[in-house]
Amino acid sequence: MxxxxxxSLFAAAAAFTASTAVLAAPTFxxxxxxxxxxxxYPVGVALSQLYGKNIEGAKTSVQATxxxxxxxxxxxxxxxELAFALGDSVADAWNGVEDAGFKAPLKSLRAIAGTYxxxxxxxxxxxxxxxxxxxxxGKRISVGAPKSGTELNARAIFKAAGMTYEDLGKVExxxxxxxxxxxxxRQLDATLQSSGLGMAAIRDLATTMPVTFVAIPAEVVAKIxxxxxxxxxxPAGTYEGQTADVPTVAITNILVSHAKVSDEVAYQMTKxxxxxxxxxxxxxxxxxxxxxxxxxxxxxxPLHPGAERFYREAGVLK
Numbered sequence: 506m507x508x509x510x511x512x513s514l515f516a517a518a519a520a521f522t523a524s525t526a527v528l529a530a531p532t533f534x535x536x537x538x539x540x541x542x543x544x545x546y547p548v549g550v551a552l553s554q555l556y557g558k559n560i561e562g563a564k565t566s567v568q569a570t571x572x573x574x575x576x577x578x579x580x581x582x583x584x585x586e587l588a589f590a591l592g593d594s595v596a597d598a599w600n601g602v603e604d605a606g607f608k609a610p611l612k613s614l615r616a617i618a619g620t621y622x623x624x625x626x627x628x629x630x631x632x633x634x635x636x637x638x639x640x641x642x643g644k645r646i647s648v649g650a651p652k653s654g655t656e657l658n659a660r661a662i663f664k665a666a667g668m669t670y671e672d673l674g675k676v677e678x679x680x681x682x683x684x685x686x687x688x689x690x691r692q693l694d695a696t697l698q699s700s701g702l703g704m705a706a707i708r709d710l711a712t713t714m715p716v717t718f719v720a721i722p723a724e725v726v727a728k729i730x731x732x733x734x735x736x737x738x739x740p741a742g743t744y745e746g747q748t749a750d751v752p753t754v755a756i757t758n759i760l761v762s763h764a765k766v767s768d769e770v771a772y773q774m775t776k777x778x779x780x781x782x783x784x785x786x787x788x789x790x791x792x793x794x795x796x797x798x799x800x801x802x803x804x805x806x807p808l809h810p811g812a813e814r815f816y817r818e819a820g821v822l823k
Contacts (some may be wrong), residue, residue, distance in 0.1 A: 531564040532770055537579055537588035539572035542682040544621075544701035544707075545589040545758075551788035552587070555777050560770065571680070573654030573665045574598075574606040575717070579649025580763045586767040587766075587774060589622055591699065592656035592757040593733035594662075594704040596805035606652035615809035617760040617775055619802055621701055621794035624737055625658055625754040629695035630688055630705055631715035638666045638719060643699025647677040647684035655699040662697070662721060662754060665728035681706040689713055699756065702743050711744040718744070718751040726754050733757070733802065762809050797821060 534556050539545035546569055553565040568585065570576055576588035577598040585673060594605065601610035629635035635644060648670075649655030651708065656678060670676045677684070677693060684696035685706045698707065710716055723736040735816075737755025741748055760778075762771055778785070779800070785792035802815055808816070816822040 530562070532560060532562050533661070534560070534563055534565045534587060534770070534774070535578040535585045536565065536567050537570050537585040538567060539570060539589065540577075540680040540682060541569050542680075542704070543572070544789050545572060545702055547788045548785055548792050549589065551785050551792075552774075552778060554783050555569055555784065556774060559777055560773050571650045574652050574657070577611055577614065577761065578607070580761060581613050583763065584764060586762060586770070587617065588761050589620075590759055590761050591733075592619075592622050592759055592803070592805060593693045593731060594654040594657060594772040595759050595761060596733060599806045605657055613763045613765070614806050615762050615764055615766075615771070615812075616804045616806050617762050617771065617809055617812045618778065618795075620735060620758045620760055620798040620800075621791050622735075622755040623654075623699045623724070623758055624739055624809055625662060625697065625699050625700055625721060625756070626707055626739060627695060627697045627721065627753075628688075628710065629719060630691075631717055633694035633717075634690075635695055635719060636717055638662075638668070638721065638725070641719070642672045643674040645675040645677070645692070646673055647679045647687065647696040649678065649684075649697070650701070651678045651681055653680075655697065658699045658754070658756065659697045661729050661731070661734065662725065665725045665730075666721075667739070679726035685710045694759060695719070701758075701789065701794075703737060703790045707744060711746055713798065715746060716744075718753050721753045723752060729754075733805075755776060757803065759804065759806075760808070762812075764809075766809065766811075768809070768811035768814065771809040773815050775809075775810075775812040775815040779815075 536549040538549035557565040573590040573594035597605035598611040648659035687693040739751040
């Protein structure tokens with residue numbers, strides 16, 4: 506009898522220890538961003554700080570990546586819990602568009618929120634003489650890492666403008682900061698970058714040397730033929746020396762998670778973001794355009810149930 510009693514007490518203690526270990530297990534939140542000189546990275550750092558302070562047991566990290574396409578493939582593989590990605594890349598990932606860098610449909614992806622717009626920013630050194638898209642023919646340009654969201658944008662825009670990479674003098678597949686350094690060193694004439702407004706690398710270039718911002722006319726945007734691409738404007742004064750509005754392409758960014766992230770963690774990530782929008786805006790001005798009322802509009806993938814719960818509570822979804 507005593508032995509049985511001792512065994513029961515031992516079993517109860519073991520069960521308590523096991524349950525305590527489960528409760529104490531850390532929640533890992535790895536946030537997949539982009540290059541450190543873009544917008545994804547500083548906003549990702551701000552989110553990481555919010556989650557680390559406010560989600561019990563959270564162990565957060567921020568990973569610099571090649572952005573959209575890499576991020577989505579990493580999410581599908583369970584190597585991150587939250588990622589930034591362009592809306593057109595998210596749609597291609599869900600549908601498994603191999604040319605866009607997705608060997609199979611990524612059906613584990615779930616949306617957390619539509620956020621701010623990326624703007625296609627084609628900037629050229631003033632010395633190059635480039636003023637229009639047609640002027641890029643025969644010139645040296647960087648279009649982002651191969652099959653990155655930026656590079657897919659470049660392909661779509663050039664095709665709509667009746668051009669291919671073969672029309673260009675030289676095409677480099679480089680991230681933001683490296684592209685800008687080559688323009689400064691007169692080794693490139695222009696770069697096409699997909700980012701939020703006021704991005705650091707272009708600000709740096711515009712303060713270093715005279716540059717020209719190349720317009721992407723609305724008729725070219727219409728020829729792309731995808732709802733992910735909308736006509737947009739880089740407002741005058743966004744960058745030093747930019748004295749006029751520049752017509753361009755706008756593409757929605759989406760914060761994406763995956764189905765194995767718990768509903769509670771997804772709920773907390775969504776709620777904390779919208780409860781702390783000023784902190785994100787302080788991290789980068791582009792994030793000031795994140796609006797709760799736009800968060801669930803035109804998403805190409807299903808909402809994560811945890812995020813959906815938050816939007817129902819907030820009255821965004823009925």
